[in-house]
């Protein structure tokens with residue numbers, strides 16, 4: 001694994017009086033998939049919005065901490081410059097431009113991206129290779145695609161800017177398990193092509209399969225972090241996020257946790 005692609009240090013965020021994140025630190029190494037798990041309202045989307053500098057669209061603001069990419073601060077950049085610097089977010093709920101064609105949605109993703117016509121053509125080839133359906137439906141209105149296809153378009157649109165780091169907010173939400181698996185396989189492929197991924201997912205089992213490292217957010221704070229396979233084996237994660245209720249399994253898992261000292265725990 002290379003150096004640190006994305007570094008978040010001591011990040012605090014508020015929506016007016018609501019403190020949504022408190023002193024969150026997190027690292028996405030180059031070429032890694034890192035996941036953030038957490039219940040509804042834990043602050044996962046807020047974290048991605050802070051990184052992509054889109055918090056102000058939601059009435060939020062960073063109140064402390066730093067965010068950097070490859071040693072370069074992203075903190076004060078407007079959202080389009082964050083994209084140009086190499087960080088692209090796929091927002092929750094897909095949000096494709098429903099009345100525009102698939103091709104125009106992809107074109108929109110390349111706006112403000114570094115590189116010229118060559119780079120755009122290369123990015124489009126990559127997206128069409130990953131999602132052939134987007135080539136087949138190029139002239140169709142995006143709103144007519146299925147949920148899974150719209151998610152593919154949302155990911156494809158972000159890839160048109162050839163990001164170094166892709167921020168994915170709940171890509172499997174509302175999709176049938178087979179479609180979610182298909183999206184997961186593509187996330188793996190995108191990563192193998194050299195793009196780092198920060199993945200926010202309610203589907204913890206899927207996320208922990210994809211990621212090398214994971215963080216657990218609870219009410220705006222990181223409470224647990226470590227290698228994804230070790231988090232998957234931890235009693236707490238199995239019970240709370242993987243839905244393991246079997247007492248024996250939980251006992252096994254807690255045994256496993258004691259043999260995995262690399263997990264880091266933040267206590268209040």
Ligand SMILES: Nc1ncnc2c1ncn2[C@@H]1O[C@H](COP(=O)(O)OP(=O)(O)OP(=O)(O)O)[C@@H](O)[C@H]1O
Nearest residue numbers: 015018020038039040041042043044045046058059
């Ligand atoms: N636009 C907003 N205005 C005010 N408060 C907000 C806003 N968006 C989120 N919050 C609050 O900030 C906290 C974190 O929300 P966030 O959406 O980041 O959580 P999440 O982990 O992504 O949850 P979900 O999976 O439900 O999206 C919650 O208390 C939420 O109510």
